[in-house]
Amino acid sequence: MFAMQATALAGQFNEMFGKVTLPPGYWTDMTAPDGPSTGGGIQTMQHLRLHAPEGGPILVMGSLDSGQMKLTVRTFANLQRLGQQRDFTLGVDKTAYHAFCARVRKLYEALHFVVVV
16 A cells, blocks of 8 residues: 555656756656555655756755655755765756755645655
8 A cells, every 4th residue: 555655646747847946957767666655655755856957966855755755855955865875966056956845845745744954
C-alpha cells in the first residue's frame, strides 16, 4: 500500500512539475520507490531532485516521507552550500527557486503533509 502511494506521489509530482524549467535550464523530479515494497511503510523516503543543465550534477533539494506525511525542502542557501561541497556553482535563479518551492509547498500542504523548510 505504501509503495503504491509513494509511486503515485512521484507520478503526480513529475506530471505537475516535471516540465517546469527553473532559469537557466534546471529541472526537477521526484524519485519513486525502487521496488514493490517499502517494508510496511518504513522505507518511504523519496527525493526531490534538482537537475543542473547540460549534464551538471543532480542536487537533492528535498525529501518526502509519505509514511510520516512530511515534506522537507532545502533552502536556497543550503543548496548553494551543497553545490560548493561538490565543486559546483549553483546557477539556478534564486527568485524562481523560491517561487517553485512555494508551489510545491502549497500542493503538499493541501494534501495534509507537514512541510518543513
